[in-house]
Amino acid sequence: MNDLMTAHRALADWSARMPDREFLLQPVDGRLNVMTFAEAADRARRMATALTELGLGPGDKVAILAKNSAEWVLADFSIAMAGMISVPIYPTANADTIAYILGHSEAKAIFVGKLDDPDTIRQAIPEALPTIAFPYPTIECQHQWQDLVDGAAPIASPNEPAEEDVMTILYTSGSTGRPKGVVISYRAYIYGCNVTRDLVDFGTEDRLLSYLPLAHVTERMALVGPSIYGGGRIYFVESLDTFPHDLKTAAPTAFGSVPRLWVKFQAGVHSKVAPGKMRFLLAIPGVGRSVARKVRGGMGFGSCTRYASGTAPISPHTLMWFHKLGIDISEAWGMSETSGVSCANVPFEASRIGTIGVPVEGTEIKISDEGEILIRGPGLFTEYFKQPELTSSSFTDDGFFHTGDKGEWDAKRNGLRITGRVKDIFKTAKGKYVVPVPIESRLSANPLLEQICVMGAGLPAPVAVVVLSEAARHLPRENIEKSLGQTLADTNAHLESHERLSNVLVVGDEWTTENGLLTPTLKVKRDQLEARYQSVISRTFSAPISWESD
Numbered sequence: 001m002n003d004l005m006t007a008h009r010a011l012a013d014w015s016a017r018m019p020d021r022e023f024l025l026q027p028v029d030g031r032l033n034v035m036t037f038a039e040a041a042d043r044a045r046r047m048a049t050a051l052t053e054l055g056l057g058p059g060d061k062v063a064i065l066a067k068n069s070a071e072w073v074l075a076d077f078s079i080a081m082a083g084m085i086s087v088p089i090y091p092t093a094n095a096d097t098i099a100y101i102l103g104h105s106e107a108k109a110i111f112v113g114k115l116d117d118p119d120t121i122r123q124a125i126p127e128a129l130p131t132i133a134f135p136y137p138t139i140e141c142q143h144q145w146q147d148l149v150d151g152a153a154p155i156a157s158p159n160e161p162a163e164e165d166v167m168t169i170l171y172t173s174g175s176t177g178r179p180k181g182v183v184i185s186y187r188a189y190i191y192g193c194n195v196t197r198d199l200v201d202f203g204t205e206d207r208l209l210s211y212l213p214l215a216h217v218t219e220r221m222a223l224v225g226p227s228i229y230g231g232g233r234i235y236f237v238e239s240l241d242t243f244p245h246d247l248k249t250a251a252p253t254a255f256g257s258v259p260r261l262w263v264k265f266q267a268g269v270h271s272k273v274a275p276g277k278m279r280f281l282l283a284i285p286g287v288g289r290s291v292a293r294k295v296r297g298g299m300g301f302g303s304c305t306r307y308a309s310g311t312a313p314i315s316p317h318t319l320m321w322f323h324k325l326g327i328d329i330s331e332a333w334g335m336s337e338t339s340g341v342s343c344a345n346v347p348f349e350a351s352r353i354g355t356i357g358v359p360v361e362g363t364e365i366k367i368s369d370e371g372e373i374l375i376r377g378p379g380l381f382t383e384y385f386k387q388p389e390l391t392s393s394s395f396t397d398d399g400f401f402h403t404g405d406k407g408e409w410d411a412k413r414n415g416l417r418i419t420g421r422v423k424d425i426f427k428t429a430k431g432k433y434v435v436p437v438p439i440e441s442r443l444s445a446n447p448l449l450e451q452i453c454v455m456g457a458g459l460p461a462p463v464a465v466v467v468l469s470e471a472a473r474h475l476p477r478e479n480i481e482k483s484l485g486q487t488l489a490d491t492n493a494h495l496e497s498h499e500r501l502s503n504v505l506v507v508g509d510e511w512t513t514e515n516g517l518l519t520p521t522l523k524v525k526r527d528q529l530e531a532r533y534q535s536v537i538s539r540t541f542s543a544p545i546s547w548e549s550d
Helices: 007-017 037-053 070-081 095-105 118-122 145-150 186-200 217-230 243-250 259-270 275-283 287-299 316-323 388-393 436-443 477-492 526-537
Strands: 022-028 031-036 061-065 085-089 107-112 131-133 166-171 181-185 207-210 233-236 254-257 306-309 329-335 340-344 364-367 372-376 401-410 415-421 449-455 463-468 503-506 545-547
Touching: 007 037, 007 070, 007 186, 007 217, 022 037, 022 070, 022 243, 031 037, 037 070, 037 145, 061 070, 061 095, 070 085, 070 107, 070 233, 085 095, 095 107, 095 118, 095 166, 095 181, 131 145, 166 186, 181 186, 186 217, 186 340, 207 217, 207 243, 207 254, 217 233, 217 254, 217 329, 217 340, 233 243, 254 259, 259 275, 259 287, 259 316, 259 449, 275 287, 316 329, 364 401, 415 436, 436 449, 436 463, 436 477, 449 526, 463 477, 463 526, 477 503, 477 545, 503 526
Parallel strands: 022 233, 061 085, 061 107, 085 166, 107 131, 207 233, 254 306, 306 329, 463 503, 503 545
Antiparallel strands: 022 031, 166 181, 329 340, 364 372, 372 401, 401 415, 449 463
């Protein structure tokens, strides 16, 4: 037996030390199904045996296509226990993407669970591929989860991998082109999970809510994985409609989200209390603390002590707004290729808002002469699956990975600041380069805006295309135009002449994963947005604030 503390060995340890302690808590039809450490370990070991009895062997790829659930986590354990390699797929992926990943990864079986569009998904899965249905409404499958668990004995000798063995292949969400298969070793996975556990101090008394896609590195290696190693409880969301109820049921002690959802939380508060009134109430001594506590409780954060935001830049204005409510959101940064969190404002320091903090222990970061962030550490991926040339070009001679993010060290705030993506920079008709992210950050100070994308390749000046928040859509147009006009003027006052926006264009449709304008992790797909709005932003505007509908 080697000493490598895999996630499935950690589960076995907890099942021996605290067999009857709740581990996975899954709502089903409004009732909470509770699974203890001992029950989770037993079911995962039985499924590991069932996989081998289906004819799969060590090194075979097994896909997981489902929304988050207790069974998703157990399937991940069982695949590793059997010496196989997991291939998570976003449940919102389209049929073409699913078919591509299954073929490219050479998957030999697939777990399938809750999905929004099961009929379309079924067409993407080859008929010859063995399918295993989680115990929820899903596509028709050849095997049922519970039948396999009930019919198998616990695996006698769970896999004991070497550090360099492949644990999982994470297919990037693909903001452009085909998704890449990011190969993650056991060493990288264990480092990523444990560095976050230590950073956030996850322990046996913690409660976490799993709702962001488990196919993404953040949820799997910065929430579920650290909780497994720390021995915490993991709650799940039954559906989008039940999210508020499930959040309050979990009463998480730590909570992470993506910028767009933090903005939605903010908009929900503004829909009940006008921004001006909220600022006034929070400024009153004594009253402000009471109001902030009530707002936190209403959100479901009455027991929460640690908050985080990641996967995309979040506006400092948003972070400061939450800070005044006593919700100190630590911005974190990382990638699939770095096994999760690589840099974070932890412990939270308000003076560092606007940065992603400092590198986590064991990780080295430097800035190239071109301004790109380069990273080296134990969490780095092994390779891009079946893409040796891309793998080679992604590393420097001394082993640093090209992240594709541009950044700079902010000495005043003592933190690393992201300034944009290398590929996001565009050139206007004036021949000058524009970096959109800092401009979008300034615009996001306006609470009427929920989504923003600055574009303008080949145009005389950049244009900001925006989607209004739900609350703003009910305001008179003149009020909106006055507010956006002031924001436009304030933003341009801080920009160089070639960066100044000619116009703010208000568009009608929200950008979603369903219409292909957001990745599964809710990042904007700039190329898709530019293609969609190219004809609109190229026209001559008669006013600084314009409407797509006009």
